[in-house]
């Protein structure tokens with residue numbers, strides 16, 4: 001399946017008993033505008049007046065060395081941390097004053113660095129948990145086998161299967177999530193986030209700990225998600241090749257401050273970004289290496305497509 005029905009905005013999720021089959025409108029994906037975001041812990045400023053905008057339907061990467069403030073930013077965006085100052089607007093909503101469940105209800109879904117699936121439950125059951133926010137009659141009604149609940153449950157199961165096929169985990173629907181290879185579990189997490197019918201996905205290191213084949217599979221899946229669903233993605237990732245291939249726009253944090261913002265090719269050449277990463281390992285050197293290869297292979301600015309003309313694509 002190359003395309004999946006675009007997700008409707010949450011308010012348009014019609015799951016009632018008598019509701020006609022919904023005509024699914026194009027998703028209304030607003031901008032996410034982070035402005036002057038500051039978070040202080042005791043004496044430490046984890047985020048210092050950070051600002052960036054995630055354009056509707058784009059894939060925006062948030063990168064930076066360890067301790068730069070990326071997770072703190074995600075925690076504010078998902079309502080886990082309170083901002084000391086600044087704002088995060090998602091369309092008309094100000095997210096900094098909302099509890100996590102209210103933010104999720106606006107269509108903001110998040111995955112975590114560490115796997116957060118229930119290992120003993122099947123993949124299907126984990127994905128159904130992702131649908132919980134969207135149930136109208138409630139799982140109790142379904143559990144009691146009431147007709148409305150049964151019909152609603154059937155609709156959710158059908159949607160779960162559709163999303164599982166889209167993400168390529170449908171063959172594992174009956175398998176306990178804990179028994180799946182690591183890379184597949186990470187894709188199941190992505191599928192579970194999609195089960196919330198999000199308008200923006202916050203992905204925290206989706207390929208961390210994966211081998212090369214698993215990384216490529218996840219990158220391909222993310223491309224399909226972006227192309228097929230029209231939602232926005234904000235990605236925290238240390239794998240710079242992946243960021244260079246996938247991102248439309250990159251924001252770089254260092255010691256809680258935004259030090260650069262722009263398309264990947266420009267970010268890779270940005271002296272301040274390279275300086276921020278120098279002396280650290282892993283991602284840092286990957287930025288410098290990727291920048292060097294980009295310079296060697298592409299004298300002019302490469303196009304902002306999915307990796308055309310980019311190293312390693």
Ligand SMILES: Nc1ncnc2c1ncn2[C@@H]1O[C@H](COP(=O)(O)OP(=O)(O)OP(=O)(O)O)[C@@H](O)[C@H]1O
Nearest residue numbers: 041044045046064065066067068069070071072073
């Ligand atoms: N709950 C907290 N209490 C106190 N300090 C915190 C808390 N959460 C984060 N910090 C500090 O804020 C700074 C930014 O941390 P954060 O986890 O956001 O960085 P990061 O960019 O996500 O790093 P990494 O790439 O290692 O995950 C760090 O100095 C960290 O120790």
